Amino acid sequence: MAAPDQIPGQEFDYEALPSNYGLGRNMLAGAFAGIAEHSVMYPVDLLKTRMQILNPSTGGLYTGLTNAVSTIYRIEGWRTLWKGVSSVIVGAGPAHAVYFGTYEIVKEMAGGNVDDGHHPLAAAMSGASATIASDALMNPFDVMKQRMQVHGSVHKTLAQCAKTLYRTEGLQAFYVSYPTTLCMTVPFTATQFVAYESISKVMNPKQDYDPFTHCIAGGLAGAFAAGITTPLDVVKTLLQTRGLAESEEVRSARGLFNAAAIIKRQFGWSGFLRGMRPRIISTMPSTAICWTSYEMAKAYFKELRD
Template identity: 95%
Template sequence: MAATEQLPLEQEFDYETLPSNYGLGRNMLAGAFAGIAEHSVMYPVDLLKTRMQIINPSSGGLYTGLTNAVSTIYRIEGWRTLWKGVSSVIVGAGPAHAVYFGTYEVVKDMAGGNVDDGHHPLAAAMSGASATIASDALMNPFDVIKQRMQVHGSVHKSLMQCAKTLYRTEGLQAFYVSYPTTLCMTVPFTATQFVAYESISKVMNPSQQYDPFTHCMAGGLAGAFAAGLTTPLDVVKTLLQTRGLAESEEIRSARGLFNAAAIIKRQFGWSGFLRGMRPRIISTMPSTAICWTSYEMAKAYFKQQSEK
């Protein structure tokens, strides 16, 4: 090939056949960039979701809906409250998403997801499940700290102060009491999301060229579908991660997935498992769109650099 001859666009941005010198490290850097972008932009909506999922909140934390929650928080606590605890996800999301997308690419390749241009839903599901198991082990403590800082009336002012207080009063187990529940939620969530993303991408962009619009739409739709499906487990996770702040003795002594689910069912009925579904979908749809778009953009950049 002559030095001046350019690669066809389809070959230049074919993500299923990355060059040998692309490297796992660059996938992880792309993933870290995607994670920080996703969580930072959508953090206020995530805070609203947490507030609306709290069981038996204090009087100042009672909201009739999403709009009421926004106006009440803004009026009483100020707009900065919507970003309270964001430092926790910024610190944790970079490394966790680096592990997330690094694992995704490795397992997807090992499972045969890059063999040809065909549809590989099983490989996508396996890579998604493996990615979330690895990344959640790293992210779960930061998620606990984040939610402790998000709830109404939280006295925690910083990431380190919250972590120290939580460790001193509840021990190391407080950072991982929700991990089994988190995996019960995130494994099906991520497997569903990855299958949906890969499937929608194949339909919308069969040539697999770099296309920000396709990545954005496929990521958003996949995230919304997976979020709605796993909301009940997210409610259980929130109860376990914020149990130390509850006024109810029953909630403070919640021991795990099934015990927490029984408390929700007893106090609110089946509708209790749908608490916060609307803000969860509203936050997840754009956040996954941002995540996948950022990841593919960073991936495209690193691939271009490796081919120079």
């Protein structure tokens, strides 16, 4: 997509948020990016969840990523890889709209669009603020998604899962993992945004619309951030699926530190790296898709405006 016509002698700053651009269009771009990202990469996300379960039921124990795929296909069928996708489709659109809307607002307020220079602090602040706002909306959908993903789950629909979860465990079940989620996603997002902005500045110093740059920068940033936050993702998975665990100790997990202690006691330090490969494998293309979709939507809206 070509960049809008430039004023002679003035460089078109693609990354900047114009004052007349409008929050609504950023949120629409974000919603488009979120749905695209989660829908395409959902099967790998399901594999990651399955491999992070501490005490899986019979048929849900896998020796690796390839074994997980073949076992699920043989026993449950291909459709199982998409079980629970309705949760992310319903939740990802609004959550990512809030995510990118907050990102652009905070980035502008923090001075990230002042000039063509590199502003890592502004990028980190906008990323952290964006994830705090969006996770408050997305966390219940993430809990339901993982409840539907685990092997042997009795939940067939999003509505049935929500009703059962509320009736058996109360409202707190939807947010028991929220503090842990923030402990993971705030550094993840801050790291990802700083890495994305940094790689983009190097690869595309003019900040023109360039799908190749957005894709590569997004993928590398996501892979790096995913690797260093995997331990917290394992803790989050334990808390979000505790109601389905066969172990009484896991079912009684109360929060971040208690869940971490259970993982350390049962599996040692290696337990915090469970599912790292599928997490990186899923995050790298998903962040590439997310950033590319978002930047494409932004460029489209800017062309319409001009």
